Amino acid sequence: MRIGVFVCQCGTNIASTVDTERVAEAARRLPDVVYSTTYVYTCSEPGQQEIQRAIEAYNLQGVVVAACSPRMHEPTFRRAVEKAGLNRYMFEMANIREHVSWISNDREANTKKAIELVRMAVAKLRFNQPLFPSRVAINKRVMIIGGGVAGIQAALDCADAGLQVVLVERKASIGGKMAQLDKTFPTIDCSSCILGPKMVDVAQKENITLYAYSEIESVSGYVGNFTVKIRKKATYVDWTACTGCGVCMEKCPSRKVLDEFNEELSFTRAISIPFPQAIPKKATINPKYCLHFTKGKCGICSKVCPAKAIRYDMTDEVVTEEVGAIIVATGYDLFDPSAYGEYGAGQYRDVITGIQYERILSASGPFGGHIKRPSDGKEPKDVVFIACVGSRDASVGRPYCSGVCCMYIAKQAILTKDHIPDSRCYVFYMDIRAPGKNYDEFVRRAQEEYGVQYIRGRVGKIYPKGDRLVVQGMDTLLGVQIEVEADLVVLATGIEASKGARELAEKLHISYDQYGFFMENHPKLRPVETNTAGIYLAGACQGPKDIPASVAQGSAAASKVLALFARDTIETSPQVASVNERACIACGKCIEVCPYGAIRWKELKGGIKKAEVLATVCQGCGLCNATCPPKAIQLQHATDNQILAEIEELCA
Amino acid sequence: MEEKSTTSANEMKIIGFLCNWCSYGGADTAGVSRLKQPTDLRVIRIPCTGRMDPLFVLKALISGIDGVLVSGCHPKDCHYAVGNFYARRRLEVLKEFLPFLGIDADRFHYTWVSASEGQRWQEVVTEFSQRIHELGRNPGVGTKTKTENSVEAY
Ligand SMILES: Cc1cc2nc3c(=O)[nH]c(=O)nc-3n(C[C@H](O)[C@H](O)[C@H](O)COP(=O)(O)OP(=O)(O)OC[C@H]3O[C@@H](n4cnc5c(N)ncnc54)[C@H](O)[C@@H]3O)c2cc1C
Ligand code: SF4
Ligand code: SF4
Numbered sequence: 001m002r003i004g005v006f007v008c009q010c011g012t013n014i015a016s017t018v019d020t021e022r023v024a025e026a027a028r029r030l031p032d033v034v035y036s037t038t039y040v041y042t043c044s045e046p047g048q049q050e051i052q053r054a055i056e057a058y059n060l061q062g063v064v065v066a067a068c069s070p071r072m073h074e075p076t077f078r079r080a081v082e083k084a085g086l087n088r089y090m091f092e093m094a095n096i097r098e099h100v101s102w103i104s105n106d107r108e109a110n111t112k113k114a115i116e117l118v119r120m121a122v123a124k125l126r127f128n129q130p131l132f133p134s135r136v137a138i139n140k141r142v143m144i145i146g147g148g149v150a151g152i153q154a155a156l157d158c159a160d161a162g163l164q165v166v167l168v169e170r171k172a173s174i175g176g177k178m179a180q181l182d183k184t185f186p187t188i189d190c191s192s193c194i195l196g197p198k199m200v201d202v203a204q205k206e207n208i209t210l211y212a213y214s215e216i217e218s219v220s221g222y223v224g225n226f227t228v229k230i231r232k233k234a235t236y237v238d239w240t241a242c243t244g245c246g247v248c249m250e251k252c253p254s255r256k257v258l259d260e261f262n263e264e265l266s267f268t269r270a271i272s273i274p275f276p277q278a279i280p281k282k283a284t285i286n287p288k289y290c291l292h293f294t295k296g297k298c299g300i301c302s303k304v305c306p307a308k309a310i311r312y313d314m315t316d317e318v319v320t321e322e323v324g325a326i327i328v329a330t331g332y333d334l335f336d337p338s339a340y341g342e343y344g345a346g347q348y349r350d351v352i353t354g355i356q357y358e359r360i361l362s363a364s365g366p367f368g369g370h371i372k373r374p375s376d377g378k379e380p381k382d383v384v385f386i387a388c389v390g391s392r393d394a395s396v397g398r399p400y401c402s403g404v405c406c407m408y409i410a411k412q413a414i415l416t417k418d419h420i421p422d423s424r425c426y427v428f429y430m431d432i433r434a435p436g437k438n439y440d441e442f443v444r445r446a447q448e449e450y451g452v453q454y455i456r457g458r459v460g461k462i463y464p465k466g467d468r469l470v471v472q473g474m475d476t477l478l479g480v481q482i483e484v485e486a487d488l489v490v491l492a493t494g495i496e497a498s499k500g501a502r503e504l505a506e507k508l509h510i511s512y513d514q515y516g517f518f519m520e521n522h523p524k525l526r527p528v529e530t531n532t533a534g535i536y537l538a539g540a541c542q543g544p545k546d547i548p549a550s551v552a553q554g555s556a557a558a559s560k561v562l563a564l565f566a567r568d569t570i571e572t573s574p575q576v577a578s579v580n581e582r583a584c585i586a587c588g589k590c591i592e593v594c595p596y597g598a599i600r601w602k603e604l605k606g607g608i609k610k611a612e613v614l615a616t617v618c619q620g621c622g623l624c625n626a627t628c629p630p631k632a633i634q635l636q637h638a639t640d641n642q643i644l645a646e647i648e649e650l651c652a
Numbered sequence: 653m654e655e656k657s658t659t660s661a662n663e664m665k666i667i668g669f670l671c672n673w674c675s676y677g678g679a680d681t682a683g684v685s686r687l688k689q690p691t692d693l694r695v696i697r698i699p700c701t702g703r704m705d706p707l708f709v710l711k712a713l714i715s716g717i718d719g720v721l722v723s724g725c726h727p728k729d730c731h732y733a734v735g736n737f738y739a740r741r742r743l744e745v746l747k748e749f750l751p752f753l754g755i756d757a758d759r760f761h762y763t764w765v766s767a768s769e770g771q772r773w774q775e776v777v778t779e780f781s782q783r784i785h786e787l788g789r790n791p792g793v794g795t796k797t798k799t800e801n802s803v804e805a806y
Pocket of ligand 3: 594
């Protein structure tokens with residue numbers, strides 16, 4: 001190989017503590033090196049031209065630049081050598097600035113070290129091969145998993161841009177938690193009035209295919225070309241025929257079914273439409289309660305349905321969709337407060353959760369928007385809110401802040417006062433966290449204008465007294481024990497990862513943190529991208545988030561997809577693993593360790609199995625390379641030979 | 653930090669395998685901040701500590717390299733999700749195994765340094781270099797043969 005070495009002085013950044021002339025001279029004496037020189041600023045336009053001139057003049061086949069960190073200028077020099085006709089992987093850098101000239105003033109030691117780093121780069125370069133990126137066509141359809149407000153926003157933005165959108169929601173209706181809320185902080189606008197039209201839009205957009213009551217079965221493929229299998233769970237109602245008239249629901253004799261949408265504060269029927277504004281507005285049979293399934297008789301819905309849509313013999317169906325990108329927006333679930341025995345959740349009927357209180361406040365809720373307590377339907381006069389139930393408490397495995405509770409407590413207290421002007425509201429809290437736009441002002445309004453009493457301290461115990469509850473706690477600001485008699489206690493239960501989040505992450509090959517929230521690629525700079533190319537995040541599935549932040553992320557994820565789809569093909573890095581089939585013993589270890597599912601079996605003639613790398617999926621970590629017993633799988637550009645050559649050069 | 657005066661004569665041979673995404677960047681950060689360090693270390697850039705084949709460490713230590721340092725991303729921070737967990741398991745086993753080959757396990761060290769931790773990198777390099785200077789030269793294992801690739805000194 002004919003190699004050229006260019007030693008950069010970087011003005012005086014390198015030259016002041018490294019004898020660059022001596023480095024270039026030493027390089028010239030290395031085998032294969034046919035040209036070597038120093039240059040004052042190699043990355044400058046004339047510096048790059050000097051490299052290109054030398055490639056032509058000396059017919060160079062490989063180039064080493066000894067200069068700054070490759071994290072800085074490797075792409076610059078790769079482009080430069082490519083312009084002169086070399087493959088961009090026939091290039092190596094020796095880092096003699098960040099790792100040499102800037103960390104020691106010992107000119108002698110630095111010069112010796114620089115020479116050794118150049119020798120190592122040359123030794124590696126001898127094993128370099130031209131590598132060529134592949135291009136893959138992009139399937140310009142996008143899948144969104146989860147139809148809460150974040151997923152809806154992403155779906156509408158993508159659809160508005162003309163993309164084909166597939167939206168998968170596991171419940172019978174989209175809307176997520178926001179659909180259950182009464183009003184929203186900090187503006188107190190009605191949740192269903194702002195969300196409802198967006199849900200209708202989803203139903204009306206021709207380029208959105210909605211799979212409700214469906215879940216992801218499996219995901220394969222890679223950026224630009226994912227294949228997703230979706231399980232459409234049996235609803236026992238033909239949704240293409242169902243008009244959502246609700247006659248079945250009226251006539252269904254099985255009436256003791258706890259209503260999930262109303263957080264089990266009321267009953268629905270064995271056949272039901274989740275809520276009046278549901279999208280899609282279709283009926284679903286719950287076979288656990290349907291008398292046809294439990295007793296083998298009834299069939300009333302089938303008789304009364306004017307559209308003849310009932311199908312008792314329906315089974316799950318698995319459909320396949322091909323998409324180029326996926327946005328995950330599966331939201332959150334809420335902490336189970338029974339972990340705190342002292343609060344009596346589940347034991348006293350008038351100790352409820354914040355989301356239950358949203359339903360009680362809502363005009364479409366179990367009590368038609370009149371605040372009543374669940375036990376006896378009486379209007380409460382004293383309402384106690386307890387913050388951080390399953391948030392900021394390491395003892396229940398939830399050390400993080402749920403981010404929205406302080407705000408929704410203030411909202412619910414204000415709404416309580418609006419409904420019942422002579423009511424009294426008390427809030428037990430640790431700190432008030434209200435960092436959003438107009439948020440702190442909102443909490444102050446609750447305190448100052450509405451007279452909500454904030455008590456800083458934890459509640460130790462709740463116990464019944466007559467038909468009321470006594471809340472015992474500590475006021476840590478006054479340093480006194482405090483007791484409040486309440487008609488209703490609302491627990492602000494914390495946000496936790498949505499059920500099944502980990503399993504979904506594993507299907508998608510994305511990572512999650514110790515709490516099950518999905519991990520973004522970079523917490524500051526790439527907040528909606530995952531480590532897996534082509535898969536994006538939006539909303540509370542990434543961590544606790546309020547509606548404005550969830551919507552912003554929905555739009556951000558949509559814009560990432562649109563940027564990806566702006567081209568017809570994508571270039572994939574050729575620094576990927578590749579298998580020497582003759583050496584592969586088909587042990588499958590590489591398939592086991594690859595974090596991206598980039599390796600699969602390939603069948604040769606005679607039924608012989610060999611491992612095969614999907615170049616467009618491989619991310620180039622090299623885990624397989626280190627794992628493979630016969631070293632049959634090698635990471636290009638960081639092969640065993642290349643790394644060993646560097647080591648041996650230093651041993652010499 | 654005190655600067656150790658090294659001359660070519662008493663310099664030790666130390667190889668550092670650094671993950672491109674974190675520790676290599678951490679070493680760059682230390683350089684950009686002009687954090688002075690001993691000069692004995694030569695860095696080899698690898699895509700992930702998951703790429704670390706125990707062979708690389710053995711090859712170096714058997715051939716008489718005085719110390720080998722591996723540094724990757726903090727647990728849970730791996731750019732490739734899980735690479736550093738595999739690395740940890742493998743390198744832990746390797747450490748146990750070195751004495752059987754007659755190699756002082758203290759000549760090998762692995763740790764985690766992120767791209768922003770320039771100062772931590774300076775400490776890691778300084779401490780490890782000091783340790784190797786205290787251990788002195790590594791005689792290597794078996795008869796030391798010069799590798800085929802070896803080139804006459806400059
Ligand atoms: C009591 C309470 C009051 C609140 N009040 C306010 C307020 O006033 N203002 C405000 O800004 N925020 C408020 N919030 C926060 C708000 O609910 C969230 O910010 C918002 O709902 C997050 O939207 P999302 O789309 O990320 O998640 P979600 O609303 O949770 O939606 C996720 C969707 O994904 C679906 N899904 C989950 N897993 C899967 C799967 N595996 N496959 C397919 N689909 C799946 C779910 O069924 C759901 O439809 C409140 C929260 C609570 C608990
Ligand atoms: S680990 Fe190596 S030998 Fe085993 S299947 Fe993969 S490539 Fe083949
Ligand atoms: S280099 Fe990493 S991503 Fe590529 S095939 Fe090997 S283990 Fe998978």
